[in-house]
Amino acid sequence: MALTRRQLGAGAAAGAAFGIVRNARAASEKVAIGILPLVSHAPTIIAAARGYFAAQGLDAKLVTFQAAEPMAVGIASGDIDFGVTAITGGLVSLADKGAVKIIGGSLAEKKGVDGQKVVASNAAYAKGLTDIAGLRGKSYAVTTAGSSFEYVAYKAAQKAGFPASDITYRPLQTIPACIAAVKTGQVDAWDMLPSIIAILLHDKAAHVIAAVQDFIPDYQVTTVFTSTRNIDKRAEVVKRFLAGFSRGIDDYDAALVAKTMAPKEVDAIVAEIHKYVFAGMPLAKARPHITNGVMHVNKGAALNVASVADQLAWLNANKLVPAGSTMKKLVDTSFVKTF
Amino acid sequence: MRLLADRVGHRYGTTEVLRDIGIAIGGGEIVCIVGPSGCGKSTLLRMLGGLEQASEGRVLLEGEPPAGSLNPITYIFQDFALLPWRTVEGNIRLVLEDHKLGATAMRAIVDDVLERTRLKDFRAALPRQLSGGMKQRVAIARALAVRPAVMLMDEPLSALDAQTRELLMDDLVELWTRERFSACYVTHNLAEAVRLGHRVHVLSRRPGRIRETVEIDMPLAERAERAAELEAMQRHIWLVMREEARAADRELADAG
């Protein structure tokens, strides 16, 4: 008996020691954050560069991905802790399996700020595709079925008052393939972030026929998400990540959207972003690509739940996600302001 | 028709392999060429067959080929050169197909040569199913099918074991007795040369020249029984060749 008690005592002491170690380590908790080399991921880059995560006691490591899908899978598998991506069938499917959850909002359409555009190829434009009503019976470039491109086309059809099935979708998998198809007139229309649309317009390879914010107001384009394991076991870390991330958003907004920041400070921020985005170009050449066509990011990573619900309803209606995928499984609204 | 080598010489780059060769093949005789390794005997045969061009001298045809000869100068190869994907019959047909003979004529020729070489039962066999001796019989049947005026035989028995070689030599003697074909027979085996040759040219080591010509005036059919006389003749040729062979052997070792 006595022996057992002594053993128990030793166990408790060891537990206490572990507790101390864990608290000490919590001061600098390691987190891996997935980003894509796009300007829309600048808030994360800025927060990491300016030490906003470190200030929250997070030892943040940025991991660059080339596509959103592997990033989502990386979060589900636990290799990555946080990521920012569009609401796709893949993300919802992972959420339905209980692996990931949306915890905040990022990129969004906002009146008065540059946003996504729908473009027509030169050939289609010449034949009269000049507004979204003209999309009826035309072909539309998408990356994959269930991607945000298809959602945008669906909303355009809804706004113009014709069934979305009257549009022919052409899955082309990658953004470069979509660009090539638009440039050569093999698809009639496509939608994209303003920075890439600017390049197409510069090459006189397409015409803008509509702004996405005109028919999907306050569209929540990308969201912040993490693994359910993090929410359950490291809720404190999630909160601290969002706090650091929010400071990154504030700087992003001041430097690139509202442009209230001092030019010198802006330069420093652009240089930081350039380490990840358009890194293959010299800074002077990359600068306009970084500073032009910057979209709005929700302050405090606030989440437009209504927009997310609308996108989920569309995915469900088109059977692009497991039957019965719900907002409850997809979104955890306890971390940020929602609207 | 006779096949003549007129002062033929040859060199590969700076190496002279043959010099001033003059021989004649025809008249239903078998001419054997023996010599040490590397003396250029196979090269000489390829020139006689038009498969290689001599750098000096000429190879000439004297007279017209006999009527009905489809391929006056016909080769028999050491490794038989049978198409492995064709049957015995198919291999014989191969050399007839380009001559537009008509189905019946072709069939008749194939039947005839299979009969003459006693291969009738093997008509549908593939080369891989045949022994070395049988393969060479097929090659001989194939050669006979084109009714050659001169056969060029490049060490035809060298790839065979000793017993098969004996059997095939008997076959060749029997065949010659019936057909009286003319041939140039290249070999390094002196026993074959004295069994089959009416005339034996002994070549020197490189560059190959004719060292000596031995006429063997004994009917081919009798030679199997008169082994002792042949033995003496073979001994004589060996004595002529021995020094050359020894020198050639050393030369090759040096070169290596």
Added chain:
Amino acid sequence: MPDEASGPAPARAVAVREVPFRGGGFRPRTNSYVSWAVFAGLILLWEAGSRLGLISPIALPAPSQVLGALVDLARTGMLWKNLSVSLMRLGTGWVLGSILGIAVGLAIGLFTIARAALMQLTSALFAVPKIALLPLFIVWFGIGESSKIATILFGTFFPAVIATYSGVDNVDRNLIRMGQSFGLSWGSIVRKIILPGALPAILSGLRISSAIAIVLLVAAEMIGAQYGIGAYILQAGSLFAIDQLIAGVTILAVLGLLISWVIARAERRFLDWRS
């Protein structure tokens, strides 16, 4: 000495033992019962692992779920719709690529000019990843069937070229010399000696290129394909519907097995002359 007549017998006084057998082994044979049993056993283990929660549904779907996805495909008629367009693309691309490849390979094997002009070029282009050229393929061939067929055609063309010319190079020169010595025409030598002689190499080239064709099917159907097994797999991947993903991959694997079986039959039929 009656003993000697019956052959050598062991002497009685000396210890006698048999020479131990040291041969055998090193000749693995295939046993189809064992391979099926292992296959079935793995599937059962996998199913059990999934049911017991040892295998996370994110890592791998249960075999029964994959089967369910296959049944769904068959019931909705999409299996045949996807399969038929894919087979059309595979067949057209592979057949055209192989025919062109064999023709070019023959030219390289036979003509000095073709060899000088094309051999290095072929080796260089063979290494180019066709998938990297997809955006260009869209510009060159459009997003219709031609770009998909072209992707497979390009992928299968180069292995066919290389297999053919190395096959021609390896044809026994003595057989060619034999053909010449019998006065065979150039065409006869090519048709009756060189082509059959190169056939083993060409067929093994086709075996490789058929596998490449299946690999490239997914790449080919990245370009604007609404239907097709490759498109089905891509869509399943992007929706993270892994049961469908594995179902699609299973279809491709079965397709690969079928094609390899057909080629093995062709080899047995055309190359029975080999020992």
